[in-house]
Amino acid sequence: MNRGKPVTREPQINPQSVSFKPTDLIIPESLQEMFPEQVDLFKNLQDKEKQLDLLVNRKLLDLQDYQNNNINGVMEDSDKNEILRIFIYNISENQPWQLAKQSEDQSEEAKAIAAGSAQADPSWTLRIEGRFLNDEAADNASRKKFSSFLSSISVELFKGATKEKLDANNIIEWHDELQQIKSEIEREEQQFDGLDIKRVGSSIPGNPTEEVSCQILIQPKMYPIKLSILSKDLVELLGTNEITQHDCFVKLFNYIQVNDLFQFDQDKNLQQQQNSILIKSDDALLKIFQLEKFNVPQMLDIISTRLLKPVEPIKLNYTVNTLTNSTLGDMIIDLKINSDLLNKSSAGGANKSVSDLINELMNNQANSIEVNKLNENISLTLQLLNYNKIKYDFYKKFSEDPVKFLQKINDKNHEFLKIICSDSVGYNTNEYIDEEIFRKSEYYKDNIISEQVNLLLSSGRL
Incomplete structure (x- = not known):
């Protein structure tokens, strides 16, 4: 059986995303007055970005509409369905109990030869394989292989009851690389009927230290994408x-x-x-x-x-068992696949090209990362711009009248101290709380309320 070569990858750690307040992404009105042309240009770019996003979404819908028309109404719940049966099992090799049994069956001369030779380490092989339940011969060259019906397979290996990583390469992934494989011939050469994952050691189900468990994710292909x-x-x-x-x-x-x-x-x-x-x-x-x-x-x-x-992938939990030669038949799952749908999607031509294009648009990780970086840079720039505007206002007012400005800052700090030390505050001359102040509309101005809420949040009062 043709075995696919799994791609082993280290767990990817995403860079820390920067957290922003909504106000950090807004250009204040004071800056609009200082730089009207630049601010208008920025707003025009934002409007164009929204129009571009809308245009891309509309074109994606047009592509899916074109794809649906090519399929001519074939649905997954039609009568022309075939069953794709997937087997998940493991094979044990050179386990202690296997070597002991072999030793019992060997002659004295064979035992002496085996004792003098190097003994292989115990190992096990996890296999994920599948094919259709039809009358098509396994050696038929035109038969579609198991991987041609899948978008990806991911296997994560754990050891023991604490679910620790089995080894440094505990995550094994395979993806149908739509962008790297250029021709249909190359794609067919990369397809396989089974995926093998081999590791050294033993796995005893139920043993808190020796048990090896797997989390398997299988993503079937769908045309059109649901x-x-x-x-x-x-x-x-x-x-x-x-x-x-x-x-x-x-x-x-x-x-x-x-x-x-x-x-x-x-x-x-x-x-x-x-x-x-x-x-x-x-x-x-x-x-x-x-x-x-x-x-x-x-x-x-x-x-x-x-x-x-x-759509969420198929999630399966499997425990490796090396107490038997093979666990074939212990875990079997059946997927219902529409034969007409798959024949049309895999026959090449316009509909296949559209399907590949939609997959590339929706699964293009490189573009998503680049767009996220650009958005982050824009957010950081706006945040820095707002911060510099605060500094500019501070030094400008300070240069106009230093004494009056510092006195105003001192009064503000005194006012903030009263907010922190009491549940409410009034702005009267005798420095005592006057409830009459709260009955006037001037008290509930947006800038005053915003300052008080921010201060209470920063001090942990809210």
Whole structure:
């Protein structure tokens, strides 16, 4: 049987993400007055970024729509299904009990030869293999191999009841590299029917120190790509737990249209109407979107970022058992695969190219990392800009009238001290709390309330 070569990777540690307050990402109005052209340019870039995100999402939906049309309505719940059976088991080699049994069956001369030769270390091999339950011969050159129906396999090895790492290479991963393999011939050469993971040692189930356990993640391929629905209310509305992003939008759009929830502004031109069409939420949409009114771009953004997520892989827990020669048959899982769907997706041509393109767009980790770095740099720059603006205001006021400015700072510090030392504060001349102050609207100005809340949060009072 053709065995795939697993790729062993060290656990990846993501760099620490920088935490920001929402106010760190906003340019203050005072800076807008000082640099109106630069601030306007920055805001225009932000608007263009939103339009670009919307355009990318729309094009992705168009690709999925084109893909659905090519499939001609073939669904996973149709009658033309085949069973992909996956076997997970281990094989034991050179275990002490195996060597003892071999020694009993050997002659005296063979025992003497074995005693003089180097004895191999005990080992075990974990195997993950599969094939379809059909009449197709195993040696058929055109037969699709096991890995061609999977996007990835991940195996993590643990030892003992404390789930410690088995060794430095305890994480083994295989991914269908869509970007690295250029041609279909190269892709076929890389496919395999089984994945082998071999380690030295023994595993005794139930033993707190000798037991080796595995967490196995298997991600099947899906055409078109389906996503899990996070909102229970959306599940009730659509009647399914998994759906493509395109179908989700189309079904919600039809629901809104049937229930006459669109609001149009007839006074605006066509281009303005497209950007100002509002959707009035009924009870069902209000539970899903948490908005009284929203437009189509907002709907697309919420669907892609808050309502849908990638389908969870198949998670399996397996315990290696070296007390027997083989555990074949102990763990078997069956996956229902639509044969027409797979034949069309793997036959090459336009639909396969679209599927690969969608996978690359959704799973491009390099671009995601680069975009996150750019967003982090922008956030740090804005934070530094706000900090420098505070310094600028301080030195500017200090240079205009040092005595008055320092006196104002002293009064503020005195005021903050009273806030910390009491549950409430008033701004009267005798330095005592006057409850009459709280009845006036001037007390509840945004800047004053913000200062007091920030101070109480910093001091641990809230």
